[in-house]
Amino acid sequence: MDKEKAAGIAAALKNEGYEVAMVPDLCRKAMEASPELPEIAAGVILACHPRAVHSLLEWAGQDAKQVEDIRSNSREEALARLGISCSETRDAAEKERFRNEIAAFPAENGTDAWYPVLDKTKCIECGKCHDFCLFGVYTVANKRVRVTQPQNCKNNCPACARMCPNRAIIFPKYEKSPINGGTALEETFTPGEMDAMYRERLQQRLQQRKAGIPLLKKEGE
Ligand code: SF4
Ligand code: SF4
Structure with missing residues (x-):
């Protein structure tokens, strides 16, 4: 600002x-x-x-x-x-x-109230963000994706926004557009890079499920 x-x-x-x-x-x-x-x-x-x-x-x-x-x-x-x-x-x-x-505002360090916001005018309800997130931030109900556990989001991580196929995920405190909701393309990823990120995360998610790791963020993460 x-x-x-x-x-x-x-x-x-x-x-x-x-x-x-x-x-x-x-x-x-x-x-x-x-x-x-x-x-x-x-x-x-x-x-x-x-x-x-x-x-x-x-x-x-x-x-x-x-x-x-x-x-x-x-x-x-x-x-x-x-x-x-x-x-x-x-x-x-x-x-x-x-x-x-x-x-006199409290210092902004990106660790406070950090979570994704969905631009529903762009979201195509593909569910990829829900599959991608390891921390249970998203919920799918009636084929609609919602952010229901924002407090579980990992601080300073905009990972799911990077692989959203329609750039519908916003992290308002991220420094670069379009992830922060801006219109400029200061950070872009090719469809191939987005697919690779998604596949890699799905693997992690499967391993997480197999290991029975709870979908919760640990204190300080
Ligand atoms: S990945 Fe993007 S387009 Fe797909 S459901 Fe999530 S926010 Fe919507
Ligand atoms: S940034 Fe990471 S922890 Fe936060 S919602 Fe996206 S995938 Fe989940």
């Missing part, structure tokens, strides 16, 4: 009389079914990757009303889309306040 840009946008909105709330970890709020989610979903959400936010809130049972991209758009463009102009002088004090608020 471009913290300077986020602080500048928040300051301009605040000075225009809008209520502004900074949310440091929407993944955690979604996973914990925070009572704040309906209010968050009903507002205008400014985020780096709208596809990730829509999918995350959909998984949490909410319909995000409006999500604006503040990664591809400049501060001026993002505010113009909301009908607001910026003024460095007017916004300076508020911007400093939001800058400090962002600086």
Whole structure:
């Protein structure tokens, strides 16, 4: 996240009389079914990757009303889309306040609330992610795949996203697109590589089953 840009946008909105709330970890709020989610979903959400936010809130049972991209758009463009102009002088004090608020966020180390989110507009329900995962994160019911045990996902691992045939799996905290929900292709795998990953994982899964290893993540994994 471009913290300077986020602080500048928040300051301009605040000075225009809008209520502004900074949310440091929407993944955690979604996973914990925070009572704040309906209010968050009903507002205008400014985020780096709208596809990730829509999918995350959909998984949490909410319909995000409006999500604006503040990664591809400049501060001026993002505010113009909301009908607001910026003024460095007017916004300076508020911007400093939001800058400090962002600086006080808990450190992001990728180990907190890390789990896959499915973009259901792209998912073809092939079930490969469910077969692939060794930790029971996914469940298939009525031919529909769902993330039901997000806490079992291995920290910092986006493995299943790499072999999804339709790039439907998002890890919002991953650094590269399209796995983080972005539109750029910063990391790609050929169909052959994806098949190889899938086959190798199936072998591991079979061995895991034979050995009777429980589908749970150990503490600290
Ligand atoms: S592998 Fe991808 S397309 Fe297939 S069920 Fe999982 S998310 Fe959907
Ligand atoms: S990243 Fe690994 S542990 Fe997490 S859901 Fe995908 S396959 Fe399972």
